Amino acid sequence: MVRRFAWLLYLMLLAAPAMAQDADVVTGPARAIDADIIMVGTQRVILYGVDAPERSQFCTVGTKKWGCWDEARNTLTGILSTGEATCTLSGEPDPFHRRYGVCKIGDKDVGAELIRSGMAMAFVEQADDYSAVEDEARTAAVGLWQKGAKFDMPWAWRKRNPGGFR
Known part of the structure; x- marks a missing residue:
C-alpha cells in the first residue's frame, strides 16, 4: 500500500510541471470584451x-467625432471570428482576473493583426514586438493613422482620465 502511494506521488510530481505549463495556455473560441482584451x-x-x-475615448476624423473604441x-471581433484562439499567458492575474497573453489564430498573431489594421498601436512600454507592424499601419494610413484622424x-x-477606463 505504501509502495502504491509512493508511486502515485512520484507520478503526480512528474506531471506537475506539465500541468502548470498547460495552465499557461488557453485555447478555444474567443470574443472581444474590450478593444484589446478578449x-x-x-x-x-x-x-x-x-x-x-x-471605451470612453473618442477620436476625430476631420471635424467629425469618431467612435474609435x-x-x-x-475590428478585433472580426479577427477573432476567423477561428479558435490559442493564447500563451504570462504573469499573474490582475485584480480583474485578467492575464497578459500573446494570442494566435492558426499562424496569425491577433495583436499584430489588430495593429496592422491601424486600430491599435504597439505598447512599447511593455514590449516593442509590434513596432514594425505599427509602422506598416502608419505608412498605409489606415485606422487611427488615416488622413485627418486625431486621437490621444x-x-x-x-493618465489624464484616471478611472475613466476598464
Whole structure:
C-alpha cells in the first residue's frame, strides 16, 4: 500500500510541471470584451504589447467625432471570428482576473493583426514586438493613422482620465 502511494506521488510530481505549463495556455473560441482584451473560455486575456483606444475615448476624423473604441473592438471581433484562439499567458492575474497573453489564430498573431489594421498601436512600454507592424499601419494610413484622424495615445488618455477606463 505504501509502495502504491509512493508511486502515485512520484507520478503526480512528474506531471506537475506539465500541468502548470498547460495552465499557461488557453485555447478555444474567443470574443472581444474590450478593444484589446478578449475572453477565451473563462479567461480574460489582455493582448500583450498592444494598446487600443479606451471605451470612453473618442477620436476625430476631420471635424467629425469618431467612435474609435467601437471600431477597434469591432475590428478585433472580426479577427477573432476567423477561428479558435490559442493564447500563451504570462504573469499573474490582475485584480480583474485578467492575464497578459500573446494570442494566435492558426499562424496569425491577433495583436499584430489588430495593429496592422491601424486600430491599435504597439505598447512599447511593455514590449516593442509590434513596432514594425505599427509602422506598416502608419505608412498605409489606415485606422487611427488615416488622413485627418486625431486621437490621444491610449496610455496618455488614461493618465489624464484616471478611472475613466476598464
